[in-house]
Amino acid sequence: MMTAIAPLAPVDRDETLTEKVYSRLRSALVGGRLVPGQKLIHRQLAVELGVSPTPVREALLRLVSEGALDLDARGIAWVPRLPPERYAEIMDLRVELEGRAAARAATLATAADLAALRAIHARLMVGRRAKDGAVVLAENERFHFGVIAIARMPVLQRVVETLWTQAGPTISLLSAVPRPVSPAGHPHDDLLRALKAHDSVAARAAVERDLREHAVIVAPLL
Amino acid sequence: MMTAIAPLAPVDRDETLTEKVYSRLRSALVGGRLVPGQKLIHRQLAVELGVSPTPVREALLRLVSEGALDLDARGIAWVPRLPPERYAEIMDLRVELEGRAAARAATLATAADLAALRAIHARLMVGRRAKDGAVVLAENERFHFGVIAIARMPVLQRVVETLWTQAGPTISLLSAVPRPVSPAGHPHDDLLRALKAHDSVAARAAVERDLREHAVIVAPLL
DNA sequence: TTATGCAATTTGATATAGCAAACGCCATGT
DNA sequence: ACATGGCGTTTGCTATATCAAATTGCATAA
Missing domain, CATH: 1.10.10.10 (Winged helix-like DNA-binding domain superfamily/Winged helix DNA-binding domain)
Known part of the structure; x- marks a missing residue:
């Protein structure tokens, strides 16, 4: 037996x-x-x-x-053309949902989680300096879903995936227009600091700044 | 020609x-x-x-x-069995998303919108008094999506539809356990008043109370 | 030149067919 | 009694076939 x-x-x-x-x-x-x-x-x-x-x-x-x-x-x-108000609705929802996930991730993130996120973000920055839009897009997606994975919210994760897919062709416009360097530094760095400090409020704020800065770049292109 | x-x-x-x-x-x-x-x-x-x-x-x-x-x-x-924490996650998201829609609906609702919602809620109450679970479920769904329709947020509406479907077999447990009469009255009445008064804050609160009272009934059944 | 009509083609929707893996059942053996 | 092996059946996945509607291209007529 x-x-x-x-x-x-x-x-x-x-x-x-x-x-x-x-x-x-x-x-x-x-x-x-x-x-x-x-x-x-x-x-x-x-x-x-x-x-x-x-x-x-x-x-x-x-x-x-x-x-x-x-x-x-x-x-x-x-492939639908995204009316500006629909793009705005998607971004509002992403701010709320990804912000919520980041806040929870701040309470759960381990050192290993942070190291993995930092590695992803480092590759993103390499891609940005090399002006390789495809790499930036891919690593950015990995970073965002990496945060959500830490939060362990599978239903929310699925929702954000569908939002991401819906806005996909529009988000990718970012790869055409290189993101300007913000004087306040990259929001991902803020987020990493907030996760390390277990600061939920700061984590949510960092996500919001990240997405709003995206939106400022993309919205005029619609 | x-x-x-x-x-x-x-x-x-x-x-x-x-x-x-x-x-x-x-x-x-x-x-x-x-x-x-x-x-x-x-x-x-x-x-x-x-x-x-x-x-x-x-x-x-x-x-x-x-x-x-x-x-x-x-x-x-x-048909999956919904783990309690997943049910809780769905309800948290519904509170946020339906609450957000209700807040916006409060700024947009017309008299005709309100009349339609009142008619739906009246049929719900008839079904409840007749202990007809199927009617209660159907009219309740109509009421909730009626509010979302007023808010004109198509992306959010689609998300709530998927959440509703996911929680469907669990929500329907409500039809087995008749909802006790709350001393504060039915939350739908609160919501209708808030919509009429264009009070976004009260509208969101009414939705939250409605869903939380559901959850209190259903959660023990999981 | 422009409109019209017709046939061939394209295309989505549905049904059917073929295949391989998994399952279930029963006989057999220990 | 229980494990084992084998065979027929079920089932999902993919491919193919069929049909109707829409489109396209072109010839013809006004």
């Missing part, structure tokens, strides 16, 4: 094609490689990706249900 | 089977007709509903992406 001597994590089935296609499309959206107005024909995408139309269709429908894509009258998916 | 003499609204295509199945499943979830732990086999559902497996699968995947269903290791969809 052979029983498990330790609780083993169950093997999670390998990623389905639907999930792979979804990830690739989402990454293209938040990376600015899909521009507002662009149509996504599922049969054509299927040929390009070398898969059948079914998983592509499922991935597109998922993005539609998250608000990242729209369907026209025929049912063709396209 | 014949041109449009007025900008006509484009005919939106009739609902797809996927959408019909989604609506029916979502309604079953928030109506408590699907209980935590229950499995949803898409091929079996397809037979029951008289459609092919494809639209059923798409509807299930959408609910999964909204967090209303989980997939087990095999990919079978099931």
Whole structure:
């Protein structure tokens, strides 16, 4: 007789094609490689990706249900243009939700958490100096979701992910316009200090400044 | 030559089977007709509903992406049991988001808006006196989303919809335990007064009391 | 030149088919 | 009684087929 001597994590089935296609499309959206107005024909995408139309269709429908894509009258998916007031609504919600997560993260962050965040931010700054927009975008996303992960708020995390995806093509405009150096320093540094000091109020304020500075840059581009 | 003499609204295509199945499943979830732990086999559902497996699968995947269903290791969809801390997280987010919407609704509500909300709440009270849990649940949902609609915050509305669906099977426990009559009166009445007075602070407080009183009833059942 | 009409193509929605993995059941053996 | 092995069934995932509606391109007519 052979029983498990330790609780083993169950093997999670390998990623389905639907999930792979979804990830690739989402990454293209938040990376600015899909521009507002662009149509996504599922049969054509299927040929390009070398898969059948079914998983592509499922991935597109998922993005539609998250608000990242729209369907026209025929049912063709396209990247919506974000009206300024909708962008503002998304940013207001991000301020509240990410601020809330940061406040909680301040009470939970360990030294290891902080070290990981600092490493991410360091890579972001390298990318910025190298004027590599793709790196800045990717590391910025890692940093923000790294903070949320520390807060252990899975429902909020999922909501912010959908907000991020919805604003993706707009956020990525940032990579075109390099962020000016703020005299007050990078908000991520403020946030790191607040997390280290377990200062929830300062953490929330740092997130708010970070997002508001984003918004000031992006809003005129809409 | 014949041109449009007025900008006509484009005919939106009739609902797809996927959408019909989604609506029916979502309604079953928030109506408590699907209980935590229950499995949803898409091929079996397809037979029951008289459609092919494809639209059923798409509807299930959408609910999964909204967090209303989980997939087990095999990919079978099931209604998750909500851990108490996750229920608490959802309710905290609802308090913030619905409170924010109510505050804004207070600045925008018209007399017609108020009349519509009062009619909904009246039907809710009729259902409560008749001990008709289904009516109470349905009218309560209409009331809450009616307030959000007044606030015109489409992104927030979508988020609250997903939160509502996630907590659906749990919220519906309310229909089993009739809500005790609060000495302070029904929070919806407070909210209606606040909306009429354009008092954003009171509106937010009324929503918070409403949701907290729900939580007090439901939490022990988890 | 512009409008009209028709056929071929494109496309989304749905149904069906094929495959592989997992499950369940039952017979067999110890 | 319990473990083991095997086989048929169930099930999700992906591909393919079918259909209808919309679009496009082009020839023709005014």
